[in-house]
Amino acid sequence: MDNNVNQDFMRSVILLRSFSDIQKNMMLFIQRNATENGLTVSQYSILMTIIRHKEITQKVLGEEAFLPKSTLSQAIDGLVKRGLLQRHQVDGNRREVLLSTSKKGVDFIKSIHTQEGGIHQIFQAAVETLTEKQYDDLLVAHLQLSTFLEKYHTEQGGLVSD
Amino acid sequence: MDNNVNQDFMRSVILLRSFSDIQKNMMLFIQRNATENGLTVSQYSILMTIIRHKEITQKVLGEEAFLPKSTLSQAIDGLVKRGLLQRHQVDGNRREVLLSTSKKGVDFIKSIHTQEGGIHQIFQAAVETLTEKQYDDLLVAHLQLSTFLEKYHTEQGGLVSD
DNA sequence: TAAAAACTGTTCCATTCCAAACAGTTCGTT
DNA sequence: AACGAACTGTTTGGAATGGAACAGTTTTTA
Numbered sequence: 530m531d532n533n534v535n536q537d538f539m540r541s542v543i544l545l546r547s548f549s550d551i552q553k554n555m556m557l558f559i560q561r562n563a564t565e566n567g568l569t570v571s572q573y574s575i576l577m578t579i580i581r582h583k584e585i586t587q588k589v590l591g592e593e594a595f596l597p598k599s600t601l602s603q604a605i606d607g608l609v610k611r612g613l614l615q616r617h618q619v620d621g622n623r624r625e626v627l628l629s630t631s632k633k634g635v636d637f638i639k640s641i642h643t644q645e646g647g648i649h650q651i652f653q654a655a656v657e658t659l660t661e662k663q664y665d666d667l668l669v670a671h672l673q674l675s676t677f678l679e680k681y682h683t684e685q686g687g688l689v690s691d
Numbered sequence: 692m693d694n695n696v697n698q699d700f701m702r703s704v705i706l707l708r709s710f711s712d713i714q715k716n717m718m719l720f721i722q723r724n725a726t727e728n729g730l731t732v733s734q735y736s737i738l739m740t741i742i743r744h745k746e747i748t749q750k751v752l753g754e755e756a757f758l759p760k761s762t763l764s765q766a767i768d769g770l771v772k773r774g775l776l777q778r779h780q781v782d783g784n785r786r787e788v789l790l791s792t793s794k795k796g797v798d799f800i801k802s803i804h805t806q807e808g809g810i811h812q813i814f815q816a817a818v819e820t821l822t823e824k825q826y827d828d829l830l831v832a833h834l835q836l837s838t839f840l841e842k843y844h845t846e847q848g849g850l851v852s853d
Numbered sequence: 854t855a856a857a858a859a860c861t862g863t864t865c866c867a868t869t870c871c872a873a874a875c876a877g878t879t880c881g882t883t
Numbered sequence: 884a885a886c887g888a889a890c891t892g893t894t895t896g897g898a899a900t901g902g903a904a905c906a907g908t909t910t911t912t913a
Contacts, residue, residue, distance in 0.1 A: 538804075540815075540818055544818055544830065545811070547829070548713060548714070548717065551833055551836055551837050551840070552710065554844070555710065557844060569900090571899080587861075587862065588862085595715040595716075595718070596900095596901095598862065598863085599862090599900080599902075600900055600901060602862060602863055602864085606863095623907080624861050624907075625908095626861080626862070648707075651840065652703050653700060656699075656702055656836075658835055663831075663832050666825070667832050668705070670825050670828070671709040671710070674820075675709075677816070677820055678716040678717065678814075682719060750892085760892065762870055762871060764892060764894085765869085765870085765893090765894090766869095787878095788892070
């Protein structure tokens with residue numbers, strides 16, 4: 530019988546939906562939160578990524594934020610024009626562009642973090658309903674899944690030949 | 692000291708990133724999987740939602756798939772033109788539209804499910820790296836978070852006044 | 854040290870997305 | 884029944900997205 534096969538399949542579908550539900554719920558908050566602050570979701574991602582680095586090249590930023598370079602280039606343009614980011618040239622490298630947040634940018638990001646009803650506030654409240662153990666287990670399981678998925682990407686498109 | 696406040700905040704940020712990582716990894720697969728089959732991501736979502744119902748109205752479909760009705764209307768148009776979905780009128784209700792999959796649609800969805808290197812195949816392999824307990828705990832924790840987030844939505848925009 | 858290849862970022866444009874305006878239908882009130 | 888409000892789905896128009904072509908820079912190869 531293919532009962533096992535079918536059951537494995539169902540387990541995967543159920544978990545996929547579970548992620549999907551959370552993801553879409555979060556996206557609604559993020560989209561609203563971004564729009565309220567005059568940002569696109571891409572720009573929001575960029576800011577949240579860049580804040581974790583002092584400086585970062587566009588290339589690395591694109592990898593971390595999972596954004597195609599064309600989108601990145603345009604989104605950054607908007608942020609620079611608003612004075613939230615700065616572009617630098619690196620000495621001895623006229624190809625790569627270094628990005629960093631301006632004072633104004635840092636303040637702006639902080640204000641988003643603490644915004645009433647923003648994704649960060651709400652998600653923090655949500656996390657507080659979890660026990661320590663639940664939280665830790667969750668991170669471990671997520672990392673396990675993430676690592677697996679990432680491995681498949683690097684195998685260029687998930688095509689595995691023997 | 693606000694050490695605790697800060698720590699709570701960090702915990703939430705870390706988990707948010709953890710979800711974000713998985714989400715973006717999954718999106719890469721889904722996007723590729725959709726494009727390969729000539730679908731937009733919205734259309735992909737629609738098909739995956741509709742397959743779990745025999746019939747569904749556009750309104751309900753929109754709620755389950757978290758898609759705005761304008762996007763929905765156009766995405767469905769494409770699917771109907773490709774002969775994957777059918778629109779029906781309900782007797783005694785000339786406003787709502789009932790949607791269902793055609794035979795061709797069902798076959799199409801099945802073929803996506805079993806596609807080599809598709810999100811379903813890869814995610815299933817990923818899920819198999821989890822123990823039963825990890826899997827069950829994951830679902831519980833997700834549901835807990837999902838429920839919390841959903842509650843905030845219905846509170847129309849997360850604004851809570853006393 | 855040329856020429857070719859690879860690499861980083863920009864520009865272009867066709868497609869997709871979604872808020873808002875709209876059209877038609879149903880419900881509620883009088 | 885008639886009016887207005889609410890509801891479901893479509894159309895419209897402007898913005899966001901991302902693949903592909905491109906421009907300039909650096910590295911590799913011959």
